[in-house]
Amino acid sequence: MSRAEQPSRRTVLAAAVAAAVVSGTGQATAATEAGGARRAAAGGAPARPVDYRSWTTYSDWRAGAGKGARAVAGARPGVVVGVPDGTTEYTDPHTGTTATWEYATWTSPAHRLRVPATEAIASWNAHTPAGTWLQVELRGTYTDGTDTPWYVMGRWAAGDRDIKRTSVDGQTDGRSTVWTDTFAIDDATTGLRLTSYRLRLTLYRRPGTGLTPTVWRLGAMGSDIPDRFTVPASTPGLAQELIVPRYSQELHLGQYPEYDNGGEAWCSPTSSQMIIEYWGGRPTPEQLAWVDPAYADPQVDQAARATYDYQYQGCGNWPFNAAYAATYQDLQGVVTRLGSLTDLETLIAAGIPAITSQSFLSSELTGAGYGTSGHLMTVIGFTADGDVIANDPNSATDEAVRRVYDRREWENIWLRTKRYNAAGKVVSGTGGICYLYFPAHPSERRRKALAAAGVR
Helix, strand or coil, X not given: CCCCCCCCHHHHHHHHHHHHHCCXXXXXXXXXXXXXXXXXXXXXXXXXXXXXXXXXXXXHHHHCEEEEEEEECCCCCEEEECCCCEEEEEECCCXXXXXXXXXXXXXXCCEEEEEEECEEEEEEEEECCCCEEEEEEEEEXXXXXCXXXXXXXXXXXXXXXXXXXXXXXXXXXCCEEEECCEEEECCHHHCCCEEEEEEEEEEEECCXXXXXXEEEEEEEEEECCCCCCCCCCCCCCCCEECCXXXXXXXXXXXXXXXXXXXXXXXXXXXXXXXXXXXXXXXXXXXXXXXXXCCXXXXXXXXXXXXXXXXXXXXXXXXXXXXXXHCCCCCEEEEEEECCCHHHHHHHHHCCCCEEEXXXXXXXXXXXXXXXXXXXXXXXXXXXXXXXXXXXXXXXXXXXXXXXXXXXXXXXXXXXXXXXXCCCCCEEECCCCEEEEEEECCCCHHHHHHHHHCCCC
């Protein structure tokens, strides 16, 4: 995030989608909101316009179609390379290096969305030892019965020695497009939606080795959030604060500018590191050895490097952050959408903080002191009045990271899908996007809270 109200790459891309939905006057949005309200009143719309589905169990992995991949049981069931299906060459677009890789594939069964979707975001949790990497693809079926292409949702490795982890630009069939990490219908006003999808994993390793990626969780969130400039206010229901480490991205200004211009734009990895450490995860001395020892909080530098998307040229790729969190022992990470602050209260009550994405003018969030076209912060609790307690990494010091924001203001800037920028132009909002990190084996109370938020 930058201090100024400047468009991020994600906002520029999303604005192209928004332009197809909303006129400069906002009349199309008003009509969509009214239509959504009528459907809800008539009982025609589901209560939660979000459907997150994941594959995590041994039976889940067995239900997929493997070519060279096999399911493995154990404390964390997953899918690995068995007998490779073949070899292929991959030329890394960011280094120009061409290498030969053995590969195996696993394809999920088709998942029919409970909510025909305008957007879908995949996320995954995996171990990729040196010499291995993976690719995640999505193919969907439209409401007219035709299929999308296989869209690449990410090429990923925990490290950056073998390949440069990357999203893939330029993917479209004229009706839908992948914007960095998000599949989106190009013109939602046509009524076209995604009704189902399959996910395909391709697992790569250097020929002749016994190494393999292991994928423990693979899923995707489909959603059809009503276009809206404002959202209904929720009623406060919890006063609780979790003790989460505080890290400022601002302490890292100018450090390692090759990773998205240094700390100025590191809100996402800084937020991720806070919650990783809340759950007890810490990088090893070996992982931190590359960081200048004069730098405070070197684990934030490590998080930035480990989440950097070489195509997006930033650390804000949502699935890459969730995947990074899951590189720590016994942690899982997902990307989903929530519907209200009540959902967040349920998670906080069970001890689960959340990372949320929002954009706003400086006048729209009292006490923030800045405006942003896209910023991540960590919600850690609620005051007795229901206001939001957030660890906001856009703070001058670690000590200043804890903030209290007005409940109504904060809820609206997080959940809306449309807003006016400083120039008075209609641009997109994130519609309740969040990252959730939680133990690989959560307690019963935490499982119930996650299930209430649509995550299983």
